Amino acid sequence: MTEAIKAEDSVTVRKLVSETEAFLFDCDGVLWGSGKIYPGVSDTLNKLQSQGKKIIYVTNNSTKSRLQYLEKIRGYGLQAKINEVYCTAYTCAKYLQHKVGQDEEVYVVGNPSIGTELDKVGVNHFGIGPDDTIKNANEAHKLVDPLKKNVKAVIVGFDDYFNYSKITKAISYLANPETIFVATNMDSNFPVTNSEYMMPGTGALITAVAFAAGRQPDVICGKPDSVMMDYVKEECEFDQSHAVMVGDRLDTDIQFGNKNGLKTLLVLSGVTSTKTLEDVFRNNDKEKQPTYYAKSLSEFGQYL
Structure with missing residues (x-):
């Protein structure tokens, strides 16, 4: 079994959120997929923002400019400013x-x-x-x-x-x-x-x-390398030890968070299966091991 902490109960989720200043979100497979925002995503992000948490969007997708990504995020009804959006x-x-x-x-x-x-x-x-x-x-x-x-x-x-x-x-x-x-x-x-x-x-x-x-x-210039984090930190002030990277890919999102001193939350709504998650612990692949995991952002958010 995986050794990551399952973030699908009120005690675990509320403790994590109370200790966190900023949440960095991958987009595809985490917030949306197939041209639709996932159920519960808007409510989850609104709850985090209402608690004063910084929300930052970091994507490896290079097919849209920063402004185009901002427009896409807002088009899904999510709140964002241009300096909170980072694409390759x-x-x-x-x-x-x-x-x-x-x-x-x-x-x-x-x-x-x-x-x-x-x-x-x-x-x-x-x-x-x-x-x-x-x-x-x-x-x-x-x-x-x-x-x-x-x-x-x-x-x-x-x-x-x-x-x-x-x-x-x-x-x-x-x-x-x-x-x-x-x-x-x-x-x-x-x-x-x-x-x-x-x-x-x-x-x-x-x-x-x-x-x-x-x-x-x-x-x-994308995840998991540190160049993207350098530019995020130039425009968004937060303590990396009090931040969480949320993503669906172990070799990009989770490795990015681990490499840059963030806690990590894997959601299983994208490309990573439960078996793949278990394998990184079985194989002791520490760079790709998330701190927490949840079935989806919606599952995580219902315990806020």
């Missing part, structure tokens, strides 16, 4: 803000939201959108345009147009050891709603580029 498109741009000069550029394997955030901080970029320059190695002769000489960094995030052309260009720019390799997040996969299929996550795309480039990312 934003953290990547913030990381590069003072590392890329005005006459330098960033090659982006990613989506328009990353471009939006780079634009906000004045970083020049290119590469977003379809690129069918080559479809395979036999078409390498079509690569006639010279590489740009002013590329300071390469960002790899989720990209619906990820293909051979983009891998080729990314690794060509990364052949220069001075080029900064920035990754949004390393989520391996995600389930397809109402289907037996699984979709490759951003981590699969980044791993393909990293293997071909023969080098690992210089920085990962």
